[in-house]
Amino acid sequence: MSRLAYQYVVLRCVPRVDREEFLNVGVVVYCQAADYLQVGWQVDDTRLRALDPRLDVDQVRDALRFVEGVCAGDDRGGAAAGHPIGQRFGFLKAPKSTVIQPGPVHGGVTADPADQLRHLLGCLVG
Incomplete structure (x- = not known):
């Protein structure tokens, strides 16, 4: 069984940047050797609204769907989706001052990047 190197970032919802509070809402896994770039995400309305009752949770979901589009290389990801897979991961891991921000x-290493994504999503988000 071959072991493949992979990288990942946790996506955080930061409803109010001034308070520096966040909730993990997704994980992006990139494995160059397997040509794999995927996101898994889960939004807990109640927990997010505890951080900011005025948060537009539908906007958070739209932002995560955009990330899905970037990963898939389809129209949902706009111009970023048209780049090679490594550049798309670079775009997703770059610091942003928006409601959805990547962590470090x-x-x-993993034998199965998709299984690793499921594992990380369960441990870090779910």
Whole structure:
């Protein structure tokens, strides 16, 4: 069984940047050797609204759907989706001052990037 190097970032919802509070809402996994770039996400309305009752949770979901489009390389991801897979991951891991922000890049090895995404999503978001 071959072991493949991968990188991942946790996506955080930061409803109010001034308070520096966040909730993990997704994980992006990139494995160059497997040509794999996917996001898994889960939005808990109640927990997000505890941070900011005025938060537009539908806007958070729209932002995560945009990330899905970037990963898939389809129209949902706008211009960023048209780039090679490594550049798309670079776009997603770049710091942003929006409601959805990536955390630091982490790495590891796995035999199955999709299974690793499910594992990380369960541990870090779910």
